[in-house]
Amino acid sequence: MTDDPVLRASDADRDRVAAVLGEALATGRLTSVEHADRLEVAYTAKTIGELVPLTRDLPDVSVSAAPATVEQQTIDSTFSKTIRKGRWVASRHTKLSARFGALIVDLSEAVLPGREITIEADACFGKLIVRVPDNARVIDEGGSTFGKRSVTGGSEGDGPLIRIVGRSTFSKVIVSRAVTDWNLA
Template structure:
């Protein structure tokens, strides 16, 4: 990270998740506290360049942990939801942002998308579960592309997600990320009758 050109490079969302993984593992090993984790994660997700990662992990990881992502991985401007030793439920009613990041650490996040819509053809949700769980409930007309990594955990789609074949041109929900001693699951459920509900704000 000492090369000026590399330090000045803009980071991608996948680069932020690489650093977040280092922090989660450090917390699991007892090297940092829950408060330190939250403070450092705030810095990671606010970072614009690789130079801003250096003070966050200087006492935890070698430069190898700050590897560049592949070109095209880094769509900027995601919205977020998270749970740290707690449970969070978010219900979206209206257009989804193009990209959403959700994190669960020793807790759970449930995203209910049954009354949401994908305005621009596709939406990417990056889900990270560390000793916790993320459950994403989707409507029956979304096409799904679920690709993630389970490390001593599970990442995938639940029962019912393959029983329907959305029509060609259906909006696509892509779910990526990883689960470490936790789980990320995508399930289909019929939409409930509309009622007054909390709107998710990213």
Template sequence: MSEELAVPSSNEPDIPRTRIRSQQRDALVYGLNLALDDGQLDYEETQKRATIANRATYMDEVMPLLSDLNFGRNLPATTNPQILDVLTQAQQQGLTEIAAIDAATTAMTQPQNQALTNYSNASKSTASIAIFSGSSKRGPWLVGPKHNVFGAFGGVHIDLRQAQLAGPVTTIRTAMCFGGVNIKVPENYRIIESVFPLFGGVSITDGKGVTLKLSDLPPDAPVIDLRGIMAFGGLEIKRVPINK
């Protein structure tokens, strides 16, 4: 599973390149998560492919990411059949049909109840901002499908233990300079990290009392997809027990 993925080095001159959209990256990461649950990929390979997806600019750069995976009915029964159908279609078409990936994104982010529907309609993206200051989100709060973290000479603390997620994949984008970000994630959430450290550091650790391994998470485990850049600072992701 550790073999290098073949990424196209050039394109036919008569075929214009198509830029990948953030929703399409989300759908790709979700598809990789399904393959991880099904045993087709290990955790290291999933992280590697997710990093490629998150840093890609054009669709042809991510074509190999799903091409060798099987999205058949042997995948977890808890998975939305519509998502499997769309991912299979996208795989067969070599990810050239933008509509297929967009449809997968729409299918996987359908709100679970009316409360989340109202929240999704009101605000699909929230932010934590700390410039020469601090920002903290903890306790019961609603997390949109995308949460942006910005900061300079400050610190951000995000606690997801009592938070309610708007969908199965929550993307947290970080842009921090000369500061720190601390994120507490319940142990029953899957973590995919592709943050680029520039004279900084990124770590994922298990807090005291954590007993559930990332490799043992159930197929329907929520996904926390971490992206962005840390410059002259540190990002700490700590897995914490569910009931603490």
């Protein structure tokens, strides 16, 4: 990473900072809240100057010792109701699976790693609801068989691009910005 604070930050620059923050969390130098706060700033930073203060008080981590960014995670609900909300760290590829159950995922306060993430929304005889951030751009590339699929959000907004893929069979998949029609409690 260059030292010029006015240069635009790349995804690789953001990922290097995320690796240092991840190591600091793993070694107890940062709390989970501090980690989430700094990680959010890192992934929304536009310049190198915004990234530098995030790791100034942390030891350097060599590239080979740095933990990899979580590229994929799975959130599953089978014969149950699962809710993920509040402040949490999503991955670049998050698989959501609802089988004979309900899965509710709120991304509005989640830390999103980068400018584009993919949500694989798979449901079978279940219900899957995803709330996206207000400024997100949403692209639906999934499908449905004997079910309902409602993906709203559009391509406007200056926030992250959230790509929705996957299939629903005899299920309901709803992806939206609004929370007025469903309860996260």
